[in-house]
Structures are given as structure tokens and as C-alpha cells.
Amino acid sequence: MSIPSLSHNDELLALQNVLASQSLISLFVEDANRTEDYSCEASGLYLDYSKNRVNSRAMALLFNAAREKNLEQKIQALLGGEAINYTEKRPALHTALRGASNTPADKKALVDDVHVKMAEFVDSIHSCRWRGSTGKTITDIVNIGIGGSDLGPLMVTEALKPYQQKNIRCHFVSNVDAADLLSILANTNPESTLFVVASKTFTTLETLTNATTARDWLTRALGADVDVSKHFVATTSNVENAVKFGIDARNVFPMWDWVGGRYSLWSSIGLPIALGLGMENFKALLAGAAEMDNHFSEQPLEKNMPVILALLGVWYTNYWEADTHAIIPYAHDLRLFPKYLQQLDMESNGKSAAHKGQVKQATGPIIWGEAGTNGQHSFHQLLHQGTRLVPVDFIAPLKAHHEHNDHQTHLFANCLSQSYALMVGKTLEQAKQEFIDIGYSDEESEQLAHHKVMEGNRPTNTILMDQLTPKNLGALIALYEHKVFVQSVIWDINPFDQWGVELGKKISTLISGVINNEIDGSTFDASTQSLIKRYQNSLKLDDL
Numbered sequence: 001m002s003i004p005s006l007s008h009n010d011e012l013l014a015l016q017n018v019l020a021s022q023s024l025i026s027l028f029v030e031d032a033n034r035t036e037d038y039s040c041e042a043s044g045l046y047l048d049y050s051k052n053r054v055n056s057r058a059m060a061l062l063f064n065a066a067r068e069k070n071l072e073q074k075i076q077a078l079l080g081g082e083a084i085n086y087t088e089k090r091p092a093l094h095t096a097l098r099g100a101s102n103t104p105a106d107k108k109a110l111v112d113d114v115h116v117k118m119a120e121f122v123d124s125i126h127s128c129r130w131r132g133s134t135g136k137t138i139t140d141i142v143n144i145g146i147g148g149s150d151l152g153p154l155m156v157t158e159a160l161k162p163y164q165q166k167n168i169r170c171h172f173v174s175n176v177d178a179a180d181l182l183s184i185l186a187n188t189n190p191e192s193t194l195f196v197v198a199s200k201t202f203t204t205l206e207t208l209t210n211a212t213t214a215r216d217w218l219t220r221a222l223g224a225d226v227d228v229s230k231h232f233v234a235t236t237s238n239v240e241n242a243v244k245f246g247i248d249a250r251n252v253f254p255m256w257d258w259v260g261g262r263y264s265l266w267s268s269i270g271l272p273i274a275l276g277l278g279m280e281n282f283k284a285l286l287a288g289a290a291e292m293d294n295h296f297s298e299q300p301l302e303k304n305m306p307v308i309l310a311l312l313g314v315w316y317t318n319y320w321e322a323d324t325h326a327i328i329p330y331a332h333d334l335r336l337f338p339k340y341l342q343q344l345d346m347e348s349n350g351k352s353a354a355h356k357g358q359v360k361q362a363t364g365p366i367i368w369g370e371a372g373t374n375g376q377h378s379f380h381q382l383l384h385q386g387t388r389l390v391p392v393d394f395i396a397p398l399k400a401h402h403e404h405n406d407h408q409t410h411l412f413a414n415c416l417s418q419s420y421a422l423m424v425g426k427t428l429e430q431a432k433q434e435f436i437d438i439g440y441s442d443e444e445s446e447q448l449a450h451h452k453v454m455e456g457n458r459p460t461n462t463i464l465m466d467q468l469t470p471k472n473l474g475a476l477i478a479l480y481e482h483k484v485f486v487q488s489v490i491w492d493i494n495p496f497d498q499w500g501v502e503l504g505k506k507i508s509t510l511i512s513g514v515i516n517n518e519i520d521g522s523t524f525d526a527s528t529q530s531l532i533k534r535y536q537n538s539l540k541l542d543d544l
């Protein structure tokens with residue numbers, strides 16, 4: 001794949017060549033101020049991007065590229081509510097949900113109303129005014145949703161566990177595999193359980209299947225005349241379908257088509273966050289994100305954290321041919337963050353259609369990762385000695401929510417040890433000496449040394465925050481949302497649609513029809529037909 005069409009491409013390519021032969025450590029030696037020059041602060045977050053294979057000229061050309069693609073105007077178009085999602089002809093106004101300073105007034109009014117409704121509902125659950133159909137207080141919230149209607153609220157409630165309200169447990173069901181739902185139902189009491197059916201469209205197969213099974217479970221346990229409305233609420237933009245499902249219209253928390261699914265945790269889709277952590281903490285999450293929105297809108301590109309992260313990503317994807325990008329939080333509570341970012345980034349920028357025609361360069365990388373230190377004992381080997389270049393974002397809170405400072409110091413020291421080791425690596429001479437030091441002969445040491453060599457010069461970002469608080473988490477999520485947007489601008493793609501997931505959905509409906517003998521399956525290929533047959537045969541065996 002080639003590179004984005006930019007006027008300074010020749011120079012960028014030449015610089016890549018120069019920087020590829022220069023060690024990262026030598027860049028620090030050359031520039032005594034490198035750490036200060038290659039760092040930035042925003043909304044409680046500190047980004048150190050000095051351990052990247054860039055110099056000031058490369059950064060200047062990347063900022064220039066962003067200007068060439070009219071990034072500054074596009075940021076204002078995004079925040080101002082222009083129909084930036086041009087394939088679906090609508091704005092992408094997740095920033096309005098958290099009250100970014102340029103939020104259009106009509107959207108602000110809608111959002112404020114929903115916040116009032118959410119706050120009243122949360123209070124009625126927490127103060128035990130809302131009761132189940134048999135008079136019991138609600139102890140368990142089960143969110144039924146998938147994709148953006150699951151991953152965001154799930155990740156946030158896990159990340160902010162120290163803020164969890166007493167007497168309320170939150171559960172999340174997403175997979176159409178009933179094993180997911182049944183494992184939750186096995187440990188909940190129908191009398192004190194509230195289901196939140198979360199679906200922007202209220203048409204998603206997985207969510208409707210799970211919600212129907214949950215409703216059957218409830219009526220089986222509490223009788224056909226149970227007041228289902230005491231146990232089911234919905235968060236959706238499709239009030240009509242939610243009501244058809246049997247949810248009382250008063251218990252539907254609206255959202256709108258101008259909020260993308262993967263950007264929706266800030267909307268009523270965040271209801272389980274507010275129920276689990278309290279409305280104040282939900283609002284603090286929004287406030288942190290709004291602060292990052294304002295930073296994104298107001299700061300020059302050179303000091304703009306999402307822009308810097310995005311341009312570094314473009315640099316590695318397009319000029320260094322990095323296919324993947326690892327996200328490694330050194331906070332156990334953030335362990336779902338990489339998984340959350342997989343949807344945010346890959347569903348947004350996993351595209352090959354440009355505004356006009358097809359893209360000419362690689363677009364969104366494969367996002368992956370795991371919490372440190374666990375990853376060190378699984379995939380870090382590849383980061384240190386593998387043949388692929390994998391840029392890494394390390395994310396670390398300085399303070400923990402517990403008092404075990406010995407653990408926290410080990411955790412933080414490991415985080416820094418990884419970025420340092422990835423940068424400096426190990427030379428052949430050092431490796432040989434290590435073998436000699438443990439008693440190997442000179443000849444053996446010579447032969448084996450290359451197994452221990454680490455090339456080093458692997459690029460990393462380090463993002464620090466004081467503590468993993470609702471506000472800091474809000475800022476962190478918004479940082480990555482905006483990073484993804486900036487990259488979409490450079491790559492000239494629409495990050496707000498997801499046509500790619502539609503085809504599989506449609507075909508699965510057809511295949512269900514073939515399995516149930518409602519549709520002729522002969523148009524499918526021989527492999528698919530034979531696999532369908534095997535499944536049908538297993539059903540026949542069950543009937544015997």
C-alpha cells in the first residue's frame with residue numbers, strides 16, 4: 001500500500017529513512033529538552049511521546065499534513081454539528097452529550113432533559129422507591145446490549161469499580177450464546193432484578209433474543225401476570241419498537257440517531273454506569289470528556305493531544321508499515337479498555353472507501369492489548385524480539401485506589417521498565433557478556449548471544465494520570481475518540497458508518513431460515529451447505 005497523498009511525502013519518506021537508522025537514545029542525547037518538547041497535558045492527562053521515532057522536522061511535516069487535510073475546520077464541523085457522517089447524512093454529536101462548549105443549543109436541551117430523567121430514575125432505584133413487582137428493592141441491574149450498547153458501559157463500570165454503589169450489582173449480557181445470559185440469571189433473583197434493554201436501533205438480533213429470554217425467565221418465575229414494567233426499562237432511539245416489546249413508554253430513555261453506537265456511552269446508553277456508580281460520577285465522567293473536547297477544539301495542533309497521538313499513528317501505519325497498535329494499561333481495572341478501543345477504532349477506521357473512490361493507503365491498524373503486568377508474561381516477548389513493529393500506548397495512573405503501595409510501585413516500575421527496554425534493547429556484546437557471566441564458555445556465549453539480542457528502538461507513548469477517577473477516565477476515552485477522528489480526516493474516510501458489519505447480519509438471518517427449512521439453501525456454496533447439514537443433523541439427533 002502506498003502513503004496518503006500529501007505535498008511533503010518525499011521529505012517524509014526521506015526522514016523515515018534517516019530516523020530508521022538513528023537510535024531513539026541518540027535522539028535524547030541530541031536534544032536535552034526532548035522530554036519537555038515531546039510531551040503535553042490535557043484534562044488531567046499527561047502524554048510523553050518522546051520515545052517515538054520522530055524528530056522536530058517529522059512532527060512539523062505531520063502537523064502540516066493535518067493542515068493540508070483541513071483538520072482544524074473539520075474539528076469545528078464535528079463539534080458544531082455539521083452532517084459529518086456524510087454516508088448517513090447526519091452529524092456525529094457525541095460531544096454534545098457531555099456539554100462540549102460548542103454544543104448546538106437544540107441538542108443541549110434534549111440532552112439536559114434526558115439527564116434529568118436519568119437522575120430521577122437512578123435516585124428512585126438507590127433510594128428504594130422503585131421496587132420490583134413483588135415489592136422487593138432492586139439489587140441487580142442486567143444490561144442487555146451488544147457492541148456500543150455494551151462495551152462502553154461495561155468497560156467504564158469495571159474501570160471505576162472503587163466508585164461502585166453499595167447494594168447494587170451491575171451485570172452485562174451481550175452474546176447471543178445463551179451461556180452468557182444464563183450464567184447471569186443463575187445468580188440473580190427475579191424479584192429484585194432490573195433489566196436495561198440497551199439498543200440504539202432496537203432491532204439487533206442478539207439483544208432482542210436475550211431480552212425475550214430474560215422476559216420469559218421473569219414470567220416463569222413470578223407468574224404470567226407479573227408487572228414486567230417494574231423489571232424492564234430501555235435505552236434506545238427507537239421508542240416505538242421498545243414499546244412494542246412491552247416496555248412502558250415512561251421507562252424508555254431516549255437517545256438519537258446523531259449519536260453513533262460506539263460513541264454512545266455518554267448518552268442514555270450510560271444508564272447502567274449511572275445506576276452502578278451514581279449520577280454524580282456519571283456526570284464527572286462527562287465533565288472529563290468535555291474538558292478534552294474543549295482542549296481538542298481550542299488548542300493549536302502542535303499542543304493538541306488527540307492530534308499528536310493520531311499523527312504518530314499515521315506515521316507508523318503509513319510510513320513504517322506497522323499493521324497493529326497495542327494498548328497496554330498498567331491498571332487492572334482498565335483491562336477492558338483495549339477491547340473497548342477495538343470497537344471504537346476498528347469499527348470507525350477499518351475502511352477502504354474514501355470520500356470519493358477507494359483509499360490509496362493503509363487505514364486503521366489492528367488494535368489489541370491487555371493489562372500490564374499480565375501481558376508481559378504472554379505477548380511482550382513479540383514486542384521485544386518479534387519481527388514486527390508494534391507501536392504501544394502505555395497508560396498508567398500514578399495513585400491506586402488501595403493502600404498497597406508496594407503493589408503500585410511494582411506495577412508502575414514495570415510499566416516504565418517496558419517502555420525503557422523497548423527503547424534501549426540489548427546489544428550483541430551485552431548479550432554475550434551475560435552468557436559469560438553465568439559461566440558459559442567464550443565460544444558458547446558467542447554462538448548463543450544473538451538469541452538475547454533486542455533491537456530496541458520500538459516506539460511507545462506513555463499516558464499518565466493522577467488516579468483512575470471518573471473525570472480522568474472520561475478524558476481518556478474522549479482522547480481516543482478524537483484520535484480516531486483525526487486519523488479518519490488524514491485518510492479521507494467516514495469513521496461514523498459501519499456498513500461492513502451489515503452483510504454478515506443479513507446472511508445469518510438467511511442461514512437461520514435454511515436451518516429451519518424455511519428457505520432454500522442451494523444457492524450457498526458446497527462448504528456452507530455441508531456445514532448447515534451437519535448442524536441440522538445434530539438437531540435431529542437431539543430429537544431422538
Ligand SMILES: O=P(O)(O)OC[C@H]1O[C@](O)(CO)[C@@H](O)[C@@H]1O
Pocket residue numbers: 146147148149198199200201202203204207261262347498501
Ligand atoms: O445499539 P444497537 O442498535 O443494538 O447496535 C449495537 C451495535 O451494532 C453495530 O451497529 C454493529 O456491530 C454497532 O455499531 C452497535 O454499537
